Amino acid sequence: MKLLTVLGLSALTLVLVPAVTALASSSPAPAPVVVQGGGSKLGTAMEELGGAVKSLSERIKKGEALEEGLPDVWKAQRAVIDAKSELPEMVTALTDEKAKKKATLAYREQMQELMRSLLDVEMGLAAGDAKKADKALRAADNLKSSGHGQFRKQGGGR
Numbered sequence: 001m002k003l004l005t006v007l008g009l010s011a012l013t014l015v016l017v018p019a020v021t022a023l024a025s026s027s028p029a030p031a032p033v034v035v036q037g038g039g040s041k042l043g044t045a046m047e048e049l050g051g052a053v054k055s056l057s058e059r060i061k062k063g064e065a066l067e068e069g070l071p072d073v074w075k076a077q078r079a080v081i082d083a084k085s086e087l088p089e090m091v092t093a094l095t096d097e098k099a100k101k102k103a104t105l106a107y108r109e110q111m112q113e114l115m116r117s118l119l120d121v122e123m124g125l126a127a128g129d130a131k132k133a134d135k136a137l138r139a140a141d142n143l144k145s146s147g148h149g150q151f152r153k154q155g156g157g158r
């Protein structure tokens, strides 16, 4: 009886071990980690800002369901808060302390202006005023152009 049990268990092991091994080896490899915005916190905040602004611009163009765009404008504002606590590499790389201080102030001023424009976009959306929201979003877009011209390394065309 004992011999039969031992034989049975051995046979079971012979069948189960290769099956479990095969299953384990067929499991998919882990997905690669996607690093956005060149990996910097500022880059990630900018990506988020870009996504939110894009959907806002589409909504405002249609002029429909403006109030439903509020979560997007809040997302954009949160991204600006994240961006404000960072500095562009072009600023941190400056070795002249006076120039660095000046550039830091200029960056922060532009971020504040961007936030002001986004607050105006928010008011336009909340009041169902597409014209106001559109004007404010254009102002934000102008700040993007000047901010990128001044603080973003060459090669990034967005």
Ligand code: HEM
Pocket: 036, 037, 038, 040, 042, 043, 044, 046, 047, 049, 050, 053, 088, 089, 107, 110, 111, 114, 140, 141, 143, 144, 145, 147, 148, 151, 152, 153, 156, 158
């Ligand atoms: C509506 C306004 C803006 C939008 C939609 C926007 C969007 C973007 C996007 C999509 C990127 C590329 C992120 C990536 O590297 O993948 C970027 C990068 C960048 N933006 Fe903006 N931006 C705006 C305003 C500004 C302003 C006002 C400034 C400066 C005062 C600024 C400074 C930068 C810098 C320095 C980078 C490079 C970040 C890095 O890769 O480390 N942006 N932005």
